[in-house]
Amino acid sequence: xxxxxxxxxxxxxxxxxxxxxxxxxxxxxxxxxxxxxxxxxxxxxxxxxxxxxxxxxxxxxxxxxxxxxxxxxxxxxxxxxxxxxxxxxxxxxxxxxxxxxxxxxxxxxxxxxxxxxxxxxxxxxxxxxxxxxxxxxxxxxxxxxxxxxxxxxxxxxxxxxxxxxxxxxxxxxxxxxxxxxxxxxxxxxxxxxxxxxxxxxxxxxxxxxxxxxxxxxxxxxxxxxxxxxxxxxxxxxxxxxxxxxxxxxxxxxxxxxxxxxxxxxxxxxxxxxxxxxxxxxxxxxxxxxxxxxxxxxxxxxxxxxxxxxxxxxxxxxxxxxxxxxxxxxxxxxxxxxxxxxxxxxxxxxxxxxxxxxxxxxxxxxxxxxxxxxxxxxxxxxxxxxxxxxxxxxxxxxxxxxxxxxxxxxxxxxxxxxxxxxxxxxxxxxxxxxxxxxxxxxxxxxxxxxxxxxxxxxxxxxxxxxxxxxxxxxxxxxxxxxxxxxxxxxxxxxxxxxxxxxxxxxxxxxxxxxxxxxxx
Numbered sequence: 001x002x003x004x005x006x007x008x009x010x011x012x013x014x015x016x017x018x019x020x021x022x023x024x025x026x027x028x029x030x031x032x033x034x035x036x037x038x039x040x041x042x043x044x045x046x047x048x049x050x051x052x053x054x055x056x057x058x059x060x061x062x063x064x065x066x067x068x069x070x071x072x073x074x075x076x077x078x079x080x081x082x083x084x085x086x087x088x089x090x091x092x093x094x095x096x097x098x099x100x101x102x103x104x105x106x107x108x109x110x111x112x113x114x115x116x117x118x119x120x121x122x123x124x125x126x127x128x129x130x131x132x133x134x135x136x137x138x139x140x141x142x143x144x145x146x147x148x149x150x151x152x153x154x155x156x157x158x159x160x161x162x163x164x165x166x167x168x169x170x171x172x173x174x175x176x177x178x179x180x181x182x183x184x185x186x187x188x189x190x191x192x193x194x195x196x197x198x199x200x201x202x203x204x205x206x207x208x209x210x211x212x213x214x215x216x217x218x219x220x221x222x223x224x225x226x227x228x229x230x231x232x233x234x235x236x237x238x239x240x241x242x243x244x245x246x247x248x249x250x251x252x253x254x255x256x257x258x259x260x261x262x263x264x265x266x267x268x269x270x271x272x273x274x275x276x277x278x279x280x281x282x283x284x285x286x287x288x289x290x291x292x293x294x295x296x297x298x299x300x301x302x303x304x305x306x307x308x309x310x311x312x313x314x315x316x317x318x319x320x321x322x323x324x325x326x327x328x329x330x331x332x333x334x335x336x337x338x339x340x341x342x343x344x345x346x347x348x349x350x351x352x353x354x355x356x357x358x359x360x361x362x363x364x365x366x367x368x369x370x371x372x373x374x375x376x377x378x379x380x381x382x383x384x385x386x387x388x389x390x391x392x393x394x395x396x397x398x399x400x401x402x403x404x405x406x407x408x409x410x411x412x413x414x415x416x417x418x419x420x421x422x423x424x425x426x427x428x429x430x431x432x433x434x435x436x437x438x439x440x441x442x443x444x445x446x447x448x449x450x451x452x453x454x455x456x457x458x459x460x461x462x463x464x465x466x467x468x469x470x471x472x473x474x475x476x477x478x479x480x481x482x483x484x485x486x487x488x489x490x491x492x493x494x495x496x497x498x499x500x501x502x503x504x505x506x507x508x509x510x511x512x513x514x515x516x517x518x519x
Contacts, residue, residue, distance in 0.1 A: 003029040003199065004191035007047040011035045011055030011065045011083045018475060019051060019081070019170040021374050022178060028185050029195035032372065035067040042071060049077040049189035052084025054168060058098070058133050059083070059090040066091075072162060077188045079117070080164030082130065085155065088164050092139035099134040099151060109153040109167060113145040116188050117156065117163045117180060127153075127167035127174040134166070163188070172472070197377075197384040201233065204369050208237035212326055217367060218310050219244045219328035220302060221272065223260030224397050226330030226370060229382045231270055233369050234328050236385070242328070243313050244270045247305050249298060250278030250285075251401035251410065253426075254419040267388050273313070277305050285403065285410045291519035294410065298400045303327075306364060327364035331371050332378065332474075374473040395440045396474065404519040408447035417500045418445040421464050424493045428486060429468070438480045439471035443494070444507070444518050452502035454495075461502035464494055469516055477511040 006023050010016040010032050023030040031045060035052075042050065050071060057064045069091045072078055080088045086096045109125040111118045125146070134151035138144065146154030146165065156163045163184065169177035185191045219231045221244040235242045244264060248257040257276065264272045284301050288294050306327055370378050375396060382392045402418050403410045421443040429441045444465040452459040466487070471477035491504040 003194045004048045004189075005045050006030045006049050006051060006185055006189065006191060007042055007045055008032045008051045008053055009035045009037065009042075009067050009071070009084075011053050011067075011087070012057065013054035013081075013083065014475070015168055015170050016053040017372060017374075018473070019053060019181075020372070021377065021473070022170050022181055023185055024195060024377070025178070026182055026185070027193040027195050028191045029199070035065045037067070039068045039070050039074075043074065047076055048191040049079065049185065050074070051184075052078065052080040052087055052164075054082030054084065054130065057083070059086045059096050060133075072160070075161070077161045077184065078163070079184045080162070081170070082166060082168055085152075085164035085166050086133055086135065088162060089135045089137075089139060089142075089155070092142075094135060094139040094142070095137035096133050097136045099132055105129065106173065107148050107167065109146050109148055111146045111154070113143060113156070115145050115154075115156050115158070115163065117154070117165075117183050118145065119183055119187065121176045121179055121183075125167075125174070125176055127169075127177075128171045129167050161188075172476075197381050200381060201236075201384060204233055205237045208234055208367060208369065211367065212238050212241070214241075215325045216241045216243070216313065217326035217328050218242070218306060218313060218364070220306060220330075221246045221260070221264060221270075222330070222397065222399065223256065223263060223394075224330070225375065225378055225382065225392055225394055226332055226396075227328075228264070228268065228330070228391050229378050229385065229387065230328055230330040230367075230369050231264075232268060232382070232385050232387060234367060235270060240271065242271065244272045245306060245309050246272055246274050247302065248274070248276045248278045249302070249401055249403075250281040250412070251298075251403040251406075251415055253397070253402070254423040263391065267391060273309060275305060275309060277301075280305075282410065282412055282415075287409060289408050291404065294403050294519065295400050298403060302399075303364070310364060325365055326367050328367045328369075330378075331368040332373060332375060374475075376473060393436055395435070395438075395442075398517055404517050405442060405444045407445065407518060413500075414445055417462065417498060418443060418464075420498045421445070421494045421501060424497065425466060425490055428490045428493070429482075432483070432486045434468075434480075434482070434486070437470075438468050438482075439474065439477060440516055441466075441468040441480070441482075443467075445501075450503050454502065459502045462500050463503045463505060464498075464501045465505050465507050465518070466490060467507045467516070467518070469511070471511075471516070474516065477516055479508045479510055482506075 008019050020030040020032050090096050107127055107129040109127050111123050141157045142155045145156050153166045169180040221227050231244050246260055261274050264270045281301050284297050379392045398404050406414050406418055425443045429435050446463045448463040449460055468480040468482050469477040470480045494501055494504050
């Protein structure tokens with residue numbers, strides 16, 4: 001694409017892709033590279049500017065991540081963020097040490113020097129800090145531009161076109177963060193606002209055409225936003241050489257197997273093969289209680305099903321392509337960053353079935369067109385593709401399905417109980433007009449039994465937790481303050497209508513420290 005590009009070098013921060021997303025929000029193209037990318041690779045993208053991300057390490061650690069210091073002398077503007085500031089200081093002759101007073105969370109920063117980076121911003125900034133080190137001595141040529149009560153918060157060497165801040169402008173908690181990033185990209189780098197979802201669609205379709213060639217692809221379809229948008233993108237590239245496989249893994253929501261088939265065929269015109277493998281998955285899950293093992297078991301079995309189906313599709317579709325060699329998945333960036341370090345040395349939180357759960361000996365090659373996008377960006381792409389709002393506004397549903405909402409062993413009986421409870425939650429949230437206002441809302445079946453009284457008789461049955469969260473992108477989330485009347489109705493209906501549950505609780509944990517899903 002012939003667009004202005006900002007390159008982001010990833011040192012392992014879980015916010016790295018959020019920087020890219022913020023920049024794309026004002027229609028400037030951005031790309032994330034590992035901090036180990038060669039100077040030639042960075043220059044090859046002809047960047048208008050380079051951003052150095054944060055990261056979990058200390059620059060003075062023996063195994064600390066490092067970019068080629070020559071990046072700092074390319075002649076294009078550079079912005080260091082958090083660890084990025086420390087990298088600049090450390091490699092240009094300054095000194096970084098462990099701070100006596102570490103700064104995490106909300107902080108106030110005083111701007112003490114005029115600089116294009118802070119142009120138009122107030123003299124005191126409310127920011128989000130996350131660092132245990134600080135710059136004790138600045139390199140020659142650098143001046144202090146901002147500070148907190150405890151540490152350096154901003155530096156600049158405008159002659160070398162290098163700026164850096166110790167806080168995270170990309171997170172929502174830094175109130176003027178977008179303005180700061182906009183100053184860097186639009187004013188300092190002079191990048192053009194010429195990237196749009198349509199640019200993404202065109203370039204992705206072209207890349208998939210080249211990638212697949214005359215081959216045939218299959219798509220693991222779940223019926224959710226991510227896999228649906230991925231399928232439509234690939235279908236636009238290769239047409240009828242895409243076959244979508246929708247697998248009943250035994251842990252879908254109530255009536256989902258039937259509803260999704262109808263929506264995908266009639267609503268999107270996709271070629272869908274439905275595979276009822278519920279019993280097969282539940283057999284594999286028997287006795288499994290560890291969350292990671294559940295995810296990996298489901299991931300492995302998905303691929304086994306895809307391998308089986310792809311062989312049949314190849315025999316049936318020989319005229320449509322040379323081979324069934326590609327597997328399309330709707331993987332998003334939050335899935336990737338929680339599962340493994342892709343661009344830099346970030347920390348694994350949990351495996352997702354379509355990222356960390358894939359077997360090493362998988363026969364199919366992956367196409368993941370949405371891998372670097374967030375959910376809200378995917379919805380915008382879907383709208384540009386002309387997809388129905390009914391599909392685009394569906395709340396996220398995990399790849400491992402209800403298996404990660406059933407704590408303990410997954411059995412057919414426990415799945416049936418949760419399906420009924422979950423259906424009530426979704427129905428009442430929709431009835432209250434809240435479905436599109438919350439990010440996710442669902443029921444969780446706990447391995448906890450308690451005593452209750454129903455019809456003057458003692459009961460000893462399961463506990464159900466209700467989870468509803470508000471979020472912009474799934475990376476962070478706050479629990480949603482659902483109206484008491486809605487909670488009362490949900491609780492009353494579940495206890496009255498779902499055999500096996502006699503107690504309902506509400507989860508008021510945010511992310512972090514928790515995750516949105518319970519497992």
